[in-house]
Amino acid sequence: xxxxxxxxxxxxxxxxxxxxxxxxxxxxxxxxxxxxxxxxxxxxxxxxxxxxxxxxxxxxxxxxxxxxxxxxxxxxxxxxxxxxxxxxxxxxxxxxxxxxxxxxxxxxxxxxxxxxxxxxxxxxxxxxxxxxxxxxxxxxxxxxxxxxxxxxxxxxxxxxxxxxxxxxxxxxxxxxxxxxxxxxxxxxxxxxxxxxxxxxxxxxxxxxxxxxxxxxxxxxxxxxxxxxxxxxxxxxxxxxxxxxxxxxxxxxxxxxxxxxxxxxx
Amino acid sequence: xxxxxxxxxxxxxxxxxxxxxxxxxxxxxxxxxxxxxxxxxxxxxxxxxxxxxxxxxxxxxxxxxxxxxxxxxxxxxxxxxxxxxxxxxxxxxxxxxxxxxxxxxxxxxxxxxxxxxxxxxxxxxxxxxxxxxxxxxxxxxxxxxxxxxxxxxxxxxxxxxxxxxxxxxxxxxxxxxxxxxxxxxxxxxxxxxxxxxxxxxxxxxxxxxxxxxxxxxxxxxxxxxx
Amino acid sequence: xxxxxxxxxxxxxxxxxxxxxxxxxxxxxxxxxxxxxxxxxxxxxxxxxxxxxxxxxxxxxxxxxxxxxxxxxxxxxxxxxxxxxxxxxxxxxxxxxxxxxxxxxxxxxxxxxxxxxxxxxxxxxxxxxxxxxxxxxxxxxxxxxxxxxxxxxxxxxxxxxxxxxxxxxxxxxxxxxxxxxxxxxxxxxxxxxxxxxxxxxxxxxxxxxxxxxxxxxxxxxxxxxxxxxxxxxxxxxxxxxxxxxxxxxxxxxxxxxxxxxxxxxxxxxxxxxxxxxxxxxxxxxxxxxxxxxxxxxxxxxxxxxxxxxxxxxxxxxxxxxxxxxxxxxxxxxxxxxxxxxxxxxxxxxxxxxxxxxxxx
Numbered sequence: 001x002x003x004x005x006x007x008x009x010x011x012x013x014x015x016x017x018x019x020x021x022x023x024x025x026x027x028x029x030x031x032x033x034x035x036x037x038x039x040x041x042x043x044x045x046x047x048x049x050x051x052x053x054x055x056x057x058x059x060x061x062x063x064x065x066x067x068x069x070x071x072x073x074x075x076x077x078x079x080x081x082x083x084x085x086x087x088x089x090x091x092x093x094x095x096x097x098x099x100x101x102x103x104x105x106x107x108x109x110x111x112x113x114x115x116x117x118x119x120x121x122x123x124x125x126x127x128x129x130x131x132x133x134x135x136x137x138x139x140x141x142x143x144x145x146x147x148x149x150x151x152x153x154x155x156x157x158x159x160x161x162x163x164x165x166x167x168x169x170x171x172x173x174x175x176x177x178x179x180x181x182x183x184x185x186x187x188x189x190x191x192x193x194x195x196x197x198x199x200x201x202x203x204x205x206x207x208x209x210x211x212x213x214x215x216x217x218x219x220x221x222x223x224x225x226x227x228x229x230x231x232x233x234x235x236x237x238x239x240x241x242x243x244x245x246x247x248x249x250x251x252x253x254x255x256x257x258x259x260x261x262x263x264x265x
Numbered sequence: 266x267x268x269x270x271x272x273x274x275x276x277x278x279x280x281x282x283x284x285x286x287x288x289x290x291x292x293x294x295x296x297x298x299x300x301x302x303x304x305x306x307x308x309x310x311x312x313x314x315x316x317x318x319x320x321x322x323x324x325x326x327x328x329x330x331x332x333x334x335x336x337x338x339x340x341x342x343x344x345x346x347x348x349x350x351x352x353x354x355x356x357x358x359x360x361x362x363x364x365x366x367x368x369x370x371x372x373x374x375x376x377x378x379x380x381x382x383x384x385x386x387x388x389x390x391x392x393x394x395x396x397x398x399x400x401x402x403x404x405x406x407x408x409x410x411x412x413x414x415x416x417x418x419x420x421x422x423x424x425x426x427x428x429x430x431x432x433x434x435x436x437x438x439x440x441x442x443x444x445x446x447x448x449x450x451x452x453x454x455x456x457x458x459x460x461x462x463x464x465x466x467x468x469x470x471x472x473x474x475x476x477x478x479x480x481x482x483x484x485x486x487x488x489x490x491x
Numbered sequence: 492x493x494x495x496x497x498x499x500x501x502x503x504x505x506x507x508x509x510x511x512x513x514x515x516x517x518x519x520x521x522x523x524x525x526x527x528x529x530x531x532x533x534x535x536x537x538x539x540x541x542x543x544x545x546x547x548x549x550x551x552x553x554x555x556x557x558x559x560x561x562x563x564x565x566x567x568x569x570x571x572x573x574x575x576x577x578x579x580x581x582x583x584x585x586x587x588x589x590x591x592x593x594x595x596x597x598x599x600x601x602x603x604x605x606x607x608x609x610x611x612x613x614x615x616x617x618x619x620x621x622x623x624x625x626x627x628x629x630x631x632x633x634x635x636x637x638x639x640x641x642x643x644x645x646x647x648x649x650x651x652x653x654x655x656x657x658x659x660x661x662x663x664x665x666x667x668x669x670x671x672x673x674x675x676x677x678x679x680x681x682x683x684x685x686x687x688x689x690x691x692x693x694x695x696x697x698x699x700x701x702x703x704x705x706x707x708x709x710x711x712x713x714x715x716x717x718x719x720x721x722x723x724x725x726x727x728x729x730x731x732x733x734x735x736x737x738x739x740x741x742x743x744x745x746x747x748x749x750x751x752x753x754x755x756x757x758x759x760x761x762x763x764x765x766x767x768x769x770x771x772x773x774x775x776x777x778x779x780x781x782x783x784x785x786x787x788x789x790x791x792x793x794x795x796x797x798x799x800x801x802x803x804x805x806x807x808x809x810x811x812x813x814x815x816x817x818x819x820x821x822x823x824x825x826x827x828x829x830x831x832x833x834x835x836x837x838x839x840x841x842x843x844x845x846x847x848x849x850x851x
Contacts, residue, residue, distance in 0.1 A: 384576060386572045386573075386576040387578060387579075389535075389537050389570075389572070389576070390572055390632075392564055393535050393536075393537070393564075393569070394635065394639055395590050396564065409580060
């Protein structure tokens with residue numbers, strides 16, 4: 001019985017300690033608690049993880065009284081969350097489809113939608129693979145191909161278009177493995193559990209365990225556009241708009257370009 | 266807008282095939298290991314028992330991760346299989362493996378409990394009558410433990426049917442091959458196809474509730490007979 | 492014939508027993524938890540002794556030196572468990588037939604019918620154990636154990652769960668058992684009366700050892716030790732010194748009382764000597780009450796009296812004992828003695844033939 005009480009006591013102490021530590025870490029991000037503080041949540045497509053994190057870090061030094069929360073997932077999942085009422089301020093999608101859906105439902109703040117970035121789709125394979133192009137996908141060597149689930153992951157939709165354009169759809173249909181976002185596709189290829197995958201060029205450059213076997217021709221799919229907008233129900237519209245402004249600034253643009261994205265203008 | 270007549274119903278067959286195969290495997294594994302454990306008098310009995318039951322308390326993602334490490338291309342088992350030309354990852358057998366791992370503790374525990382509630386003197390009496398151990402097992406132990414074992418079977422089936430996290434990690438989402446109903450729900454929801462997701466939810470609820478109610482009904486029928 | 496010698500170490504005591512039986516009924520008597528049931532389990536093969544040898548009718552069932560240990564299935568012993576342990580999911584017929592199914596349907600049918608008849612269970616063959624009374628379950632368990640025609644029968648406290656009426660009836664039936672079962676029977680109980688009525692020999696157990704194994708009359712009337720006497724209900728122990736020894740008896744002086752209390756005791760005393768200190772004992776039911784003084788009579792006063800259905804349980808204080816309060820316990824049949832009262836003075840008569848000696 002004594003051991004039991006000790007264990008319970010330990011559990012309580014640990015939970016209290018972690019919440020306290022969590023709070024302290026939060027407070028460290030807010031060096032000036034007295035000023036007016038805004039907190040904005042940004043839901044961004046999975047492929048934007050690295051550049052957005054760097055940009056957010058920079059923004060914090062410029063604008064320390066704005067707290068940024070980044071939420072990455074496939075564009076479809078993010079769209080779903082917003083439709084279900086998630087308290088998101090800014091949405092950056094990897095395709096127009098999801099942004100259009102929100103716009104049709106009147107969930108976007110008027111006048112804030114902008115096209116932000118462009119990207120390229122590439123075929124990646126494990127570093128040691130002997131696959132050299134799209135044509136190999138129909139062959140014996142390639143048993144499994146990973147793409148994002150087309151209905152919810154834009155990269156998967158684009159991949160489907162590329163396959164259709166190249167006339168490969170029927171031959172590879174039975175080899176497809178659907179992933180929940182483009183980073184999962186990347187992970188599948190990295191571990192070698194699939195023989196090839198379709199990801200953005202920007203994803204391929206991040207990983208050292210895959211190599212690009214081919215690039216999808218520009219005309220083989222809908223142009224890959226990343227629109228951004230403020231959500232209508234945002235409680236920090238001013239701060240949100242300001243942040244979107246920053247996204248189009250030279251400083252932010254250079255970060256995007258560093259990771260392989262193409263910016264507009 | 267898709268409805269039940271237009272949508273791809275392959276997840277039902279995948280799920281049923283997986284759950285049935287997994288339940289069969291779990292039945293044999295669970296019952297035999299439970300029986301062995303009841304008779305085991307050696308050291309470390311509670312440690313072994315804990316290990317056998319641990320998937321019950323582990324998050325499915327932990328199980329999925331562990332299985333991936335073991336069976337993936339670079340894992341100890343995966344490497345061997347890969348040399349033989351097989352890959353377990355992203356294949357239908359992977360759904361069965363994930364389902365067996367999560368359902369096994371349920372079958373094992375209920376079977377073990379069912380065996381242990383049999384009075385040892387009944388089994389001893391059978392031995393003294395000159396009856397072989399095997400005959401005692403099939404004619405005395407199994408019939409007396411049967412209600413508990415059946416409960417274990419039903420629970421395992423329901424658990425195997427509902428398995429998601431580990432299945433997704435190990436078998437992936439391959440429509441028609443590894444896309445089980447829970448995976449279909451997840452991706453339908455991600456794609457904003459809420460009606461489709463709802464239809465799947467209703468289907469899987471029906472199957473699971475039917476099994477559980479069926480079990481309860483059968484149980485009360487049994488106790489009435491007694 | 493059954494030869495048993497087993498030794499096994501347990502946390503609370505060590506089992507260390509040895510005996511031989513030859514076509515007789517042995518009652519094993521002792522308090523709970525002293526190793527009686529464990530002996531049965533060793534004989535039947537359900538428990539493995541640390542060391543020993545068990546031979547049944549010339550077949551070696553267990554021999555620790557030769558590493559022989561036959562499984563229970565091969566020992567041909569019949570075992571009736573304390574709570575009968577009938578198979579709850581089988582009918583009475585199926586229970587009895589379970590050990591002999593390999594004999595073929597005709598043979599099985601005949602044997603089961605005979606056993607049902609002997610055990611007065613005809614007509615109940617199709618019932619399930621839960622539908623039987625305690626006595627019927629008992630008889631069914633016995634029939635089941637007898638069906639494979641075992642060479643020895645082990646009964647573990649078969650009467651403990653039955654009420655007295657059923658018990659009496661069952662006792663009578665089991666007496667008859669020896670008519671058609673010729674093998675040895677070992678009967679375990681903690682009840683002295685059952686042990687005496689059922690067996691021809693009694694083995695008294697205490698803490699894993701046999702204190703005395705003898706024909707039942709000798710165990711009762713000539714207990715080998717203080718413990719045996721206590722366990723068999725001889726409640727009176729009188730420290731004494733041997734004053735004289737004769738051919739047909741001796742004269743004792745009760746040391747705690749003094750010169751005036753001398754008892755004559757009729758037994759043969761080859762191993763005792765004059766001036767030896769001994770303990771004389773007498774069973775409560777052997778003490779009588781008399782109105783006048785005489786040989787082997789001690790003056791007493793009744794200090795406690797409990798009236799039972801057929802007898803009085805009486806505590807008598809010996810008058811004239813100098814230091815201690817000297818008590819005797821007597822069990823007096825109502826048929827022979829007039830109603831008594833507390834405080835009444837009388838003489839306790841300890842007949843010389845009923846006294847026994849326990850060496851100190």
